[in-house]
Amino acid sequence: MQAADVTEAVERAWRAESARIVAGVAGVVRDVGLAEELAADALVAALEQWPAEGVPDNPGAWLMLTARRRAIDRIRRDVRLRERVAQLGHEAHQRQQSATFDGTADYEAVIEADDDALNDDLLRLIFVSCHPVLGAEARVALALRVLGGLSTAEIARAFLAPEPTIAQRIVRAKRTLADKRIPFEVPPPAQRAARLASVLEVLYLIFNEGYSATAGDDWLRPALCEEGLRLVRILADLTPTEPEVFGLLALMEIQGSRLAARVGSAGEPIALPDQDRTRWDQAMIHQGFAALLHAERLLRAGDQPGSAAGPYVLQAAIAACHARASTPEETDWGRIAALYARLAELMPTPVVELNRAVALARSQGPAAGLEIVDRLAGEPAMRDYHLLPAVRADLLDRLGRRDEARAEYERAAALTANARERSVLLDRAAPPDPAEGGAP
Template sequence: MTTDTHSAIEAVWRIEAARVIAGVARLVGDVGLAEELAQDALLAALEQWPAEGVPRNPGAWLMTTAKRRAIDQIRRRERFEARMPDLLQPDTVDGEFDAVGEDTIEDDLLRLIFTACHPVLTSESRVALTLRVLGGLSTDEIARAFLVPGATVGQRISRAKKTLADAKVPFELPDAVARAERLASVLEVIYLIFNEGYSATAGDDWMRPALCEEAMRLGRILAGLMPAEAEVHGLVALMEIQASRSAARTGPAGEPIVLLEQDRGRWDRLLIRRGLAALDKAEELSRPSSSSGLGGGTYTLQAAIAACHARAATAADTDWHRIAALYAELPPSPIVELNRAVAVAMADGPAAGLAVLDPLRTDASLRNYHLLPTVRADFLLKLGRHDEARAEFERAAAMTRNERERTMLLDRAAAL
């Protein structure tokens, strides 16, 4: 096989895998089986395309091949005759892929997204299955991204497929009420993927850009499939704006650079423009949920906070009072309150921030969260309480599992 052909097959598969799996899953009603059949079609491409050339419509070729294998599977089952009328529809058997209506393709993709992110699965399983069937990533790629053994990822994916089958989760779009409820699960999975790429929880690297890119791709797909959902656009806006800072978040040796010390000239203006456009769309679709007029869903509000940073030419120009007000609009949680404390400190001084922060020290959910002592150390440092600040930096360094972050925190402690 030539290098060009192999590269072409890889590119086509990454683009078309989700559509092929979704189209086949509509026939067989089983995501696991659909993925196997799609993989069979990929193997057929690897065997035939080097000799015959890449087809004019490679996506159509893969879809048709996978669906024919699906029909062969069903023919071997006793229920085949009962399902024959559905199987012989021209858009599901011998018709060209591009003859299938876009609405059908989009519906299939939506079904796949809602199935892969079904709440019956654990969070880890949803992430792994989503990256596998929607992202087209291999088990090894997912394992490398999350710094876990390939066998662990393989088990998660296998368990996810079995759980969906055992629970008899139908491959269908939920009704309007259930879809609204389950959309939160879908958005959560995509944002979990993005966050793991944006601030790696463990390992030697501060960021894993490939995961960020994959999450943004999934978010853009979802925004195209559900254009009337404000929170989908809000999540896309949040990811685009945050990702715009990627080049400025690390130094020459890969060391982390905090937001206020970043060179804003290195921020990606194209991603910022795209993020702000998505935020405008989200806010247009949202109805203010409070008298402050700052309303919107969780992701839209977080995107509005990110936009405050993106619109400021320098850290000093940031509208910290608005950021504090936006945090106050978010559903209350210890993490939200921690972030609000930072905004309050920037707006009204470190003593005011410390007053918001210190009650969180007794919160059990933050007992091992390294950012709590990190933020407290910053406040104490600005207040001139250096010994206390050093102790907090050291405590934070002992908590984090990211080597780059640990080094940065220990360096800050040593400087005191």
């Protein structure tokens, strides 16, 4: 086998199995940073050994076994060190050390762990990597590193950030988890809802950066969408009774179905009403509908007071309204506006209100939407949010107030950091071409 083929096999196995490998090792050493180092050692070993020995029949299992053996070697080394230190202490301290560390053989049995044990470790790793003790940027970087198996360079390219900046975020994140003594565990029931919300936020941030890139020359970064979707699918398998997990899965599946239709031949953004809906991925839409149906069934079966639909289930229901419409005219904007009103009760944010304004403008006319948008103009959080003037411009255009709309398009273009989006906004601001019969 050629060296390039071996390297490709290693990379493919790592991308597919890295999260489980790190999780399996972390289940032994109880330290995410150390687990990632040991898993990376196994990756290096594969790059060194597979060209001579051949690619194993089960590459993922080989990497897991190698990483866990290195974890056991590390534990044995620590055992010997501790035993030597214990000899300098009194007998009680020696007994305590022996009771704590004489079970080295038990760690070898972990290699034979079944899938349920590995799934438990993976779920623990997801919760630890997305722990709210970390800032949002650090959580995203760490999750892509230890759950997605992306290199520091790949993460830096995805977010258009300098590689040293991303490396520092990851190092600081690991150090914070260690310094704060964050346990390698699924949070107890009292903390689970808040911690799950943090996990879902991280996964959706990853997906959204791919779906609508905040900066750079490309409107889409499909690799990030795929990574966010892959991780939420894993989480859904691990938490089959969590409605919000399936709500997010449904939302990502349905939004992801539109990726091919969201850009034109030159890479320019195409707005939802203008998309060729025959290019929407029907298989993903059906998977999204199935996930949404499962979430709704879980909610109906819930007997707790908090069993109302959460923000991701509501957003998935909104996405489903668009997916069900074979033409823009068939979209049930009244239902979408009602769903946004429910979402605003759970998440009373200016961005949710802006989306509600768009839905009301479609269902009741642009003046109804403009009234809400004008109220939002005074919100400090919206001062530099380019979509506010972009929406306002569209509504003013529909009301025939062209000069005011042009100024808003130009303001939106000045605020966005995405080159593709800026170009579209400036095109809308430009006067119609007289040669095409447009009014000046």
